[in-house]
Amino acid sequence: MYLPELTERVDFEGLAAWADRITPVVDLDTVDSLLLEVRGSIKLLGGLAAIKRMLADELESHGVAFHACAAPTPHGALWLARHAVPDDALEVEQLPGRLNKLPVSVTRWPESVLTLLREIGVRSIGACLRLPRDGFARRVGAEYLLDLDRALGKQADPRTGFRASPSFSVKVEFVSETDSLEMFARAAEQLAERMAHALRMHQRQAQHFAIVIAHRDREPTRDALGLVEPVYQARRVLEPLLVRLERLELPSPAVSIELRADAREAATLDTGQLFERGPGSRRSTTAEAELVERLRGRLGTAGVYGLELIAEHRPERVWSKLTDRLLHHGARSVSVSPWARHRPLWLLASPAPLSRGLDRLRYRGPVRIEPDPERIESGWWDGREIRRDYHMATTEQGERLWVYRDCATDEWYLHGIFG
């Protein structure tokens, strides 16, 4: 049995999560309706009327108007609800009777289809049902025939249930609106404590958080907090949160601060070490993560990163910045190609052209190119092909450079410096 509703401007996900107390099987059908499979819950909750009352209480408290109807099929229930007459169909046999009278518009089929049906004089679902099936399929569309069959229970209408993402939310409301950092700091302590408590109770950890700061007369200010790794300890949440709140510019004083966590992962709880292991213990991983988070809090995530080797021959592509999974040590296994010669410790962000003057190449002065190039040819498969001859070179001041000649254009470039 399904119990749909028509509502407007409602937090559907929140409602679907709330509806969990009625039934675990919920589907967000269209932009304005919610399907609840209640057959399993009727007896437990004391009957369909009781369920409807629960819905009414909850929705009215949010100031939302709705219609609810029950029927043995999703479409059936949905169409009945859209018709807005409280007329439940409790058994499959009752469905044709109830549905026949409904105008075709409740199906919300496309305008073109509805117009076509109007033109042939079909105004109600019952009239649709009386049309010959193959004619209907041909002229109107097979999928609409399927809809009718599903509404009547002649065809199955499987739905995937709605799965709420496990999210944790804690909120601190201020007695009076404030923008004082001290009040924020105290609120942050409470938020971190309560969040840690909630995560621990459910044995979860979270890496990404959302901060929502409500104001009296405007839209809430939203910000995000991304940690280096999932955590559940209050201290690990508090510090980045404080840094964030300090840097946030608020358009007006705050009325409340809410912290939400997306906590899908099961927590890997710290177990104590029986023997003192030294620097390899978990504790030092936490200190590593904390340093990164502290630096990122002030310098931004893009300003703090690690390095990674890629299985590539093109020199500018054989390395990459590592911003995620900074602490997953040992997971990376690419090593430098054994054919690669001595590489310079410095790479230029983009190769700098060498100028030609007086028959010699110059980079802030004449440059002497060593013979015996290393040919690197690669990248024909992704449009970034290179064919270059790399040489070591020296300047008169003793700098040692890594230069190349582009074989296609015969131009020379500086790509690296042997630090």
Next chain:
Amino acid sequence: MSLLDELVAHPAIWRAKDAQSERLVLPTGHDELDRALPGGGWPRDAITEIFLERYGIGELSLLMPALAALSLEERWIVWVDPPFIPYAPALAQRGINLDRVLLVHASAAKREALWAVEQALRSKSSVAVLAWLVKADDKALRRLQLAAETRACWTVLFRPGAALSQRSPAALRLKLSRDASRTRIEIVKCRGGRPGIVDLNR
């Protein structure tokens, strides 16, 4: 040798004096330089300043052996505001464990670079900090020196040659230059040792 001397010379016997000097000094990996430095290596609990006029004269290669050894520990080697991209394959070729490398770009404001270096020094999770600081006044350097002393984190600050005339609490100040065949290290200031010149022929 007396019996006692023989016994104490046995490699399995550890002397407290050995541990102390190990802790505070990091062998450079270049014998000629080790010989010229007190304790036989880089000071681990104080700042080393390296002055240069240009890049590509062996300024990083100088540090590589010590960094490779440190990269075996499970702590960060932090690079603050390097002037170019530290090239990963080159680091790997010189034995650096890339997992330990952390690059930090503090925006143009010099205070952020100093702040970042201090954070890295104070954190238990870093074992070395290399920073390219254009400007750092004496007061800032003193703060960093204090932080370096507290945590025994190897700190190397690269500065432009002009900053040599500035006062500094650094324990070791080196000026680097290079000609066709060798890298010249001029030891300008050396706490516990003497100024001098070391040439690395490479």
